[in-house]
Amino acid sequence: xxxxxxxxxxxxxxxxxxxxxxxxSSVDEIVAEAGVSKGLVYLYFKGKKALIEAVMKxxxxxxxxxxxxxxxxxxxxxxxxxxxxxxxxxxVERYRALLPLFHECYSMLGRNRRMRELxxxxxxxxxxxxxxxxxxxxxxxxxxxxxxxxxxxxxLALQEGLIMRWMMQPETTDWSAQAEESLNLLLRALLENx
Amino acid sequence: xxxxxxxxxxxxxxxxxxxxxxxxSSVDEIVAEAGVSKGLVYLYFKGKKALIEAVMKxxxxxxxxxxxxxxxxxxxxxxxxxxxxxxxxxxVERYRALLPLFHECYSMLGRNRRMRELxxxxxxxxxxxxxxxxxxxxxxxxxxxxxxxxxxxxxLALQEGLIMRWMMQPETTDWSAQAEESLNLLLRALLENx
Amino acid sequence: xxxxxxxxxxxxxxxxxxxxxxxxSSVDEIVAEAGVSKGLVYLYFKGKKALIEAVMKxxxxxxxxxxxxxxxxxxxxxxxxxxxxxxxxxxVERYRALLPLFHECYSMLGRNRRMRELxxxxxxxxxxxxxxxxxxxxxxxxxxxxxxxxxxxxxLALQEGLIMRWMMQPETTDWSAQAEESLNLLLRALLENx
Amino acid sequence: xxxxxxxxxxxxxxxxxxxxxxxxSSVDEIVAEAGVSKGLVYLYFKGKKALIEAVMKxxxxxxxxxxxxxxxxxxxxxxxxxxxxxxxxxxVERYRALLPLFHECYSMLGRNRRMRELxxxxxxxxxxxxxxxxxxxxxxxxxxxxxxxxxxxxxLALQEGLIMRWMMQPETTDWSAQAEESLNLLLRALLENx
DNA sequence: CATGAATGAGCCTTCATTCAT
DNA sequence: TATGAATGAAGGCTCATTCAT
Numbered sequence: 124x125x126x127x128x129x130x131x132x133x134x135x136x137x138x139x140x141x142x143x144x145x146x147x148s149s150v151d152e153i154v155a156e157a158g159v160s161k162g163l164v165y166l167y168f169k170g171k172k173a174l175i176e177a178v179m180k181x182x183x184x185x186x187x188x189x190x191x192x193x194x195x196x197x198x199x200x201x202x203x204x205x206x207x208x209x210x211x212x213x214x215v216e217r218y219r220a221l222l223p224l225f226h227e228c229y230s231m232l233g234r235n236r237r238m239r240e241l242x243x244x245x246x247x248x249x250x251x252x253x254x255x256x257x258x259x260x261x262x263x264x265x266x267x268x269x270x271x272x273x274x275x276x277x278x279l280a281l282q283e284g285l286i287m288r289w290m291m292q293p294e295t296t297d298w299s300a301q302a303e304e305s306l307n308l309l310l311r312a313l314l315e316n317x
Numbered sequence: 318x319x320x321x322x323x324x325x326x327x328x329x330x331x332x333x334x335x336x337x338x339x340x341x342s343s344v345d346e347i348v349a350e351a352g353v354s355k356g357l358v359y360l361y362f363k364g365k366k367a368l369i370e371a372v373m374k375x376x377x378x379x380x381x382x383x384x385x386x387x388x389x390x391x392x393x394x395x396x397x398x399x400x401x402x403x404x405x406x407x408x409v410e411r412y413r414a415l416l417p418l419f420h421e422c423y424s425m426l427g428r429n430r431r432m433r434e435l436x437x438x439x440x441x442x443x444x445x446x447x448x449x450x451x452x453x454x455x456x457x458x459x460x461x462x463x464x465x466x467x468x469x470x471x472x473l474a475l476q477e478g479l480i481m482r483w484m485m486q487p488e489t490t491d492w493s494a495q496a497e498e499s500l501n502l503l504l505r506a507l508l509e510n511x
Numbered sequence: 512x513x514x515x516x517x518x519x520x521x522x523x524x525x526x527x528x529x530x531x532x533x534x535x536s537s538v539d540e541i542v543a544e545a546g547v548s549k550g551l552v553y554l555y556f557k558g559k560k561a562l563i564e565a566v567m568k569x570x571x572x573x574x575x576x577x578x579x580x581x582x583x584x585x586x587x588x589x590x591x592x593x594x595x596x597x598x599x600x601x602x603v604e605r606y607r608a609l610l611p612l613f614h615e616c617y618s619m620l621g622r623n624r625r626m627r628e629l630x631x632x633x634x635x636x637x638x639x640x641x642x643x644x645x646x647x648x649x650x651x652x653x654x655x656x657x658x659x660x661x662x663x664x665x666x667l668a669l670q671e672g673l674i675m676r677w678m679m680q681p682e683t684t685d686w687s688a689q690a691e692e693s694l695n696l697l698l699r700a701l702l703e704n705x
Numbered sequence: 706x707x708x709x710x711x712x713x714x715x716x717x718x719x720x721x722x723x724x725x726x727x728x729x730s731s732v733d734e735i736v737a738e739a740g741v742s743k744g745l746v747y748l749y750f751k752g753k754k755a756l757i758e759a760v761m762k763x764x765x766x767x768x769x770x771x772x773x774x775x776x777x778x779x780x781x782x783x784x785x786x787x788x789x790x791x792x793x794x795x796x797v798e799r800y801r802a803l804l805p806l807f808h809e810c811y812s813m814l815g816r817n818r819r820m821r822e823l824x825x826x827x828x829x830x831x832x833x834x835x836x837x838x839x840x841x842x843x844x845x846x847x848x849x850x851x852x853x854x855x856x857x858x859x860x861l862a863l864q865e866g867l868i869m870r871w872m873m874q875p876e877t878t879d880w881s882a883q884a885e886e887s888l889n890l891l892l893r894a895l896l897e898n899x
Numbered sequence: 900c901a902t903g904a905a906t907g908a909g910c911c912t913t914c915a916t917t918c919a920t
Numbered sequence: 921t922a923t924g925a926a927t928g929a930a931g932g933c934t935c936a937t938t939c940a941t
Binding site for chain 5: 149150151161162165170171
Binding site for chain 3: 805825
């Protein structure tokens with residue numbers, strides 16, 4: 124799968140998709156951007172749909188690395204969640220041009236099983252990360268004995284909602300701070316002596 | 318603008334978009350659904366883009382009526398927010414087939430100023446509703462003296478995030494309850510004696 | 512069905528198919544020949560396949576008119592069959608450039624149900640014509656009491672086989688005479704006092 | 706030409722052509738079926754056209770062995786022709802999946818000189834066989850003094866026509882019997898005392 | 900106001916063929 | 921001999937948009 128040519132084409136597709144959106148981009152444009160022939164795309168991908176899926180797969184991949192690292196940290200869960208939010212905010216900042224892409228993908232969910240599985244998998248992992256973090260907090264006595272599932276769902280929803288808000292108001296200057304404040308508000312509901 | 322023919326076409330467009338999505342729907346299909354001629358669509362709308370915008374305008378409109386009513390209520394803010402969540406959940410349940418449509422719109426935000434304004438306006442109103450509610454709570458002593466802006470943003474983000482989650486996991490049986498639990502968690506961070 | 516535009520497109524398709532064959536002809540060429548836009552073809556025909564079917568339908572149609580006329584004649588069956596062969600030979604002569612077309616169609620029979628039905632129908636009618644003629648001959652005492660079915664099948668086979676032979680040896684000068692001689696040979700097996 | 710690799714490729718091509726037809730088959734499929742590399746095909750054949758020609762050459766080749774054997778037989782010509790028909794019917798039965806292939810070839814005749822020569826040669830041999838048989842019959846007094854050429858042409862046409870009929874009506878159960886009946890009818894026109 | 904026949908640019912995809920290795 | 925990655929021309933088809941009536 125990490126074939127050099129696959130990489131090259133997916134990279135180009137990401138760039139073109141960022142510029143024009145998925146539906147407005149033609150295979151010709153991707154081909155031109157990648158510097159390969161049109162036929163080659165169909166040698167490595169079954170069609171445009173498959174290429175889109177590959178692009179999304181690639182875009183979803185890196186987000187979970189931060190989570191994995193933080194899961195094994197020693198600091199307070201609150202601190203680690205705050206660090207996560209900061210890292211995530213930086214990530215989103217860097218790939219902000221990709222946000223519309225995600226929404227295009229989300230809009231396919233009802234009609235594309237592969238895409239649905241891809242996205243569902245990503246969200247399951249994210250939720251799992253939050254749940255584990257909350258459980259760590261409860262076990263260590265940092266958090267009160269709340270329902271970890273509800274907390275995880277709320278944290279995830281908060282994250283997603285903030286991204287959406289950010290997409291709609293790109294002029295917000297200090298998005299990272301806003302995200303942290305929201306997180307802190309929610310943490311207040313989780314912390315023990317509060 | 319509220320011409321009877323305009324209405325007829327937009328209604329048909331909504332139905333077709335629900336069935337197939339915005340990009341997969343052709344003007345021919347909408348025309349057939351509306352029972353009008355193709356030329357008529359171009360008499361009332363400048364093009365497909367304008368039609369999509371009209372459709373979204375219509376879809377964004379009604380959601381805020383509940384909010385307006387609750388804003389003038391007498392019960393505790395917590396109760397009214399809970400009621401809002403229930404009403405909203407019921408609404409989303411009813412129009413769940415439209416969710417992908419919204420995402421298609423969101424994906425246009427970067428390249429369509431009209432759409433951006435439309436959506437931004439909607440979110441501004443939503444946020445305003447939450448902010449006013451929080452302020453009411455603070456004034457009445459129900460909520461502690463927190464930052465109303467942050468609270469409003471968080472409530473809005475929570476709402477959006479939950480919708481997205483629901484879209485991705487349509488099998489979730491009791492979505493309304495889940496939403497209420499998340500709201501309660503956040504309320505815990507806002508209530509005075511907690 | 513006999514829409515003026517349909518006619519126009521089918522006519523053009525016949526001409527292009529005659530020049531290049533079915534598979535070597537592109538829709539663009541047909542469109543250019545017909546002097547209409549590409550989209551129009553797809554307004555009247557579901558696709559290239561459907562267009563080919565329409566072409567064949569048209570080509571099969573006229574052959575049966577002669578047969579119908581001869582069926583109601585008063586002369587001896589032998590004479591009328593001879594006349595049929597002459598008329599048919601003239602017809603084939605005129606449309607000789609179309610013969611490869613028929614073979615292209617025949618080669619589709621296994622993978623195209625519509626085409627199969629079309630051709631089967633044509634052959635059923637032809638056979639019916641020959642059977643009725645033979646029966647007329649038997650009833651009138653011109654022919655001996657033979658199996659009309661076998662005779663019809665043989666006449667039909669003879670006709671098809673001669674066409675094929677002619678296609679393969681276009682240089683044959685007097686094809687009509689050859690066809691008549693073959694018919695006479697077969698008639699010898701059918702006539703009473705022989 | 707009878708190189709082992711050539712054989713291997715042509716064999717594979719025949720199998721693929723039988724499954725999908727000439728035009729619907731890609732070089733890739735033939736290559737996969739043959740288990741060789743794509744480049745190799747172009748090493749042994751100038752292109753797809755040349756490969757098709759090689760395939761047809763192979764398919765036309767074996768049919769004449771029966772004829773040769775029967776030509777040297779001692780039995781009555783009628784009997785031998787009947788035997789020929791039976792053998793031929795069995796042959797066609799066995800290779801019925803190839804019939805569409807022949808029609809695809811026939812449709813190329815007008816635009817492919819090589820193919821034309823190939824087919825013409827085959828038919829010349831077939832006709833020659835029938836002519837010799839008829840002449841044997843005339844010499845031996847079994848047949849009346851008819852025009853051997855006309856008789857041969859008729860026999861050949863009958864054979865071809867019957868094959869075509871069979872291709873179009875694959876459901877015909879006893880094709881061999883039908884063929885024999887048709888032959889007998891024609892023989893009636895050739896036999897002396899009739 | 901209203902129609903719907905007509906347009907044509909543009910898209911995705913296929914596939915015979917080549918060539919560096 | 922043999923490979924198979926790479927090519928790119930060409931094809932079928934869609935669909936937003938126009939315009940004569």
